[in-house]
Amino acid sequence: MKPIFMTYTKKDLINLAVCMVLSVLIIPTFIKTEYWYTSILIPWLCLALATIGQQIVMGYTGQLALGAAGFMAAGAFAMFNLILRVPDLGFVGSLIVSGLIAAAFGILFGLPSLKVRGIYLMVATLASQFFIIWMIDKFGWFKNYDSSGIITAQDIVILGKPFTTPLAMYFVCLAVTTILTLLAMNMARGSTGRNWMAVRDMDIAAESMGVSLLRTKVQAFAISAFYCGVAGALFAFCYLKSLEPVAFDIKLSFKILFMCILGGLGTINGAFIGAAFILLFPVLLNAIGNNVFHGAIDATIISSIEQVIFGLLMIIFMIYEPLGMAKLWENLKQSMKSKLSSSGIKGVKSPVFKK
């Protein structure tokens, strides 16, 4: 596998082309139901983006952080205020600036990582989750003094054109996610990603090679928070279409953490696989409940079963495949390939049917 374009191999470019054709041409032509866009594809893209953020700090840099939803809230409310108060920025400009605001919070709450690690860092980063939500709740300015508690998100307008249909919003999310995913891949495969992973695998050695722990960790937290912030803004504007701090509670942080771990730590495609699994699994369980048992099982029981299965899966993955579903997918492809090639060789060398 020789890289043709930098670190990209021919295989990568084919994968990218397949994904693009699938998401830009095939999905919009064949899926017409709004439900798919509003309830599955749009949240999937948003949460996958947030999971990439979580991957950068946890999967690549090895810093156990738990506060993705806090940064998402920061991004979402920054977006709301920017569109409200600085309309000249436009949608794309506001999206970038809200990412940067989230990144500033990321730097602030990433600083403990220099002194504490592991589970203690996780507890320290929880502060971001609670602080940001508290701040938004406490100061009415962030919510434009809205008394109802739930604010309606403004319509998305890019270059004077409104993007209000589910399909249009899907394309907005898709474009942002695609660009940011490519940038994340460039970083992960380049010198930036090597520094992250060096800090993750052996920080003393990394430092002895001239990698600054302070800079690398804070950088990872900032970039991670940027991704979460942008994801949060998209989540609020394209999926929820409303803003309320409760939507970004600790449960969402845990959800993103699960997506990250089940998808596969230290992989970008794992973010998409993990997000898809965690989003679709409840849908699947509900469908089974409705169609197989015809509603005989109570919805609350189904959601409890969901929690139990997630918990079990987490344990199983942690023990047997810490690299998650991305690794399983890789193994599957490998075994398929070797099966194909070995059967091919057999076919040439020996008669197909042996008695």
Next chain:
Amino acid sequence: MAYERKFKIGKPILEVNNISLAFGGVKAITDTSFNVLEHEVRAIIGPNGAGKSSMLNCINGIYKPQQGTVSFRGQVVPNITPNIMAQMGLSRTFQNLALFKRMSVLDNILVGRKLHTKTNFLEVALQLPKVKKEEKLNRERSEEIISFLEIEDIKDTPVGKLPYGLQKKVELGRALATDSSIILLDEPMAGMNVEEKRDMCRFILKVNDELGTTMVLIEHDMGVVMDISDRVVVLDYGKVIGDGTPDEIMANQKVIDAYLGVEH
């Protein structure tokens, strides 16, 4: 020695002055001084627990000695951290292997090129032309080191999956990739068989000979130490008990006593 050295042994590049290090009440190093000359192969030997690794950790800035200073090229380094020493041109390997286990051999060695990487994360994300140029240069240098160490066939393997001897080689490669003027090797041949040891000696001497890199190594195999080093310093209970050429060390009564034990 019979052959002519390309890089003549020069002035002191590294000086350790009166270093004392204690962990709580346990004294690891007591008032130790020695120097390392440019382009030489310098060995630090001593029985277990003599403070050899602690010494390297002090030089490299991982431990902060309670007393004493480390000078680099005649200048006292005020606030030693591993990062500052790396920037000054000092690289090292570790006793218990400190490789990036989940990264490939090539990526491990590429991390060694960190100080030759000037582009920031934004430029990397956008893959600007200068990033590509820099990455290409770094990759070429890393490939050179990989073929020098004769590990081409494992360059894409995650290092965690490699046997011990090969991991030691990769660690040497990572230190080489920094293009440092001095490399500290903490037991580069521990746990190796005779053949692997011979290979490692060859690499160490070749690097010293061709690039003029100053080598400081801790080693237990006396045969190896006496063969490859220009000068040897012997530590025992955190103190220097001998310092000189291999021949002088072998004739030193204190050293013989420390190694063989002596009746009191």
